[in-house]
Amino acid sequence: MFNFRKNLLNKSLLIGCSLLTLSAAAQTSVWQVKKGEDTVYIGGTLHILPSSQMPLPAEFEFAYQQSDTVILEAKMPDPTDAQAQMNMIQTLSYKNDETLSEKLTPQVKKQLEAKLAQFGTSLNELNSFRPFMVSVVLMSMELQKQSLIGEGVDAYFAKRASADNKPQQYLEDIAFQLRLFKEMGENNENKFIQSNLDQLNDYSTLFNSMMKAWRSGDTELLNELVVLPLLKDDPDTFKKLLKDRNYNWLPKVEAMFGNEQQELVLVGAAHLVGEHNLLSLLTEQGYTITQLDIAGQQ
Template sequence: MFFNIVIISSYFLKFKKMKKAILCLASLLMLVTTGYSQSVWKVEKGGKVMYLGGTIHMLREQDFPLPDVYDKTLEKSDVIAFEADLDKAKTPDFAQMVMAKCQYSDGRTLRSVLEEDTYTALEAKVESYKLPMEHLTRMKPSMVMIMMMAMEMKKVGIGSKGVDAVYHEKAKDRKLPIKYLETMEEQMDLISKMGEGDEDEFVKYSLEDMKNMSGDLVTMLDEWKAGKPEYFTEKVKEMKSDYPEIYKDLLTDRNNKWLPQLENMMQDEPAEFVLVGVMHMYGNDGLIHQLERKGYKVSQLK
């Protein structure tokens, strides 16, 4: 659960306009379609086929079972692809790398990078979760906030494995070849730079937003269960308008990096099923429109 949050939240902290960062971040985490045939697309060109599946990385228990369209697509696929290797996140070596990158190693501490009143507010919030503040003093503020956000999500039952984890296990059980679009190390390199230079502002506004976070998350999930593509399209537009730097770093740059890999997949015979966060699908810079502009036929599965 912890690392899934870290992956999706990368680069939210480098943007200075962060008053609603936590709520916007939560919306990205929660974008799941639970009714939702529109979350799987068929890509065709020259007799070759690939499938794109929009996912959410964390769900509630009541969000299972997942819709049949995912299983049916898996049955038609020869290869499955994910953003990154989920199994690596479970290894001791990876845990050590996370801790090394997400802690200060130059003598800085939470107290030294935050204003006194912000530090006091953070300390109170940390202690409300029964977390020992003395164990977190060398951690970067972004990591502390992510940990607390995970605990807020847990309060409303969010934290169960998501679509990616379910189908990662199914692919291994069926001995399907698995591909990855990026590495965990690449994602950690992004995460390790989160919030640099804006630590105090990020913590201050995030603490304020967390006051109503649990209720907001439940409302969001209930609304998104309808799975209307118009909602996702509008969210992408809002993100591009309100958070252009985040939009570029989190979506556009990664989509542009993934696109050549998807095109390479379309050159071979096996049918790949590519599962990535649903926000990567929508908007002018989304994978669907980019593939269409390159001459691929993209259609939603019903």
């Protein structure tokens, strides 16, 4: 059971908070943010990316090669770190014999049990997990079923940077992310699980649409597919997951200017789409933002 849960947790942290990335003019998903002669690259990422989507758009490689430091959302614990894995399990699990099923209506519980049975598992195996963790398990299993699971852009560049001895820094720590995940769906478990079950009805189509939008850089479609539904159906999660974090990250990105280093910032691209997105916040502060154009750099 521990290994089962540990593997699910690893997937959840790779998925993180967003499954999007973006571009402005249907060409690329990397942006140049300039202040004077200083440049910071910001790339929107998919936290899950099937191997069929490799190699990445050339702009990612260009920005990586130009940068001295890679900035990620958070440092993922080593899968071999048993203590870290146990801490994640404890944080994303109920305590005092609480269970998820007791917080669901009979109808939603029945739907959840039926969906899990399709994947060859049961609610008993997940009943101690909080809503976010269960939602990630459902999504991971669906993507696995459709052969769409794979290492994300963030994980890919974390490995590249480690192999190249390129420094890595982080916008927040894993403890913060776990607290955030713990709160998602809290006191609203029934609606949260129901919403996730509804989304799974045609999730492979949605995910493929998001990947195509990532490749083509269709920001309006990405906003329409994910950010706007979240804002409409769960404004509290939108605030905690996207808006508040974008405002928290803004001064950290601004602090990257005025030094002798050049940074590549990689964030889930829901942070770069729609209301209160990170790029628009930087624009409001007077930074010049343009879509990275490889042809224009050569």
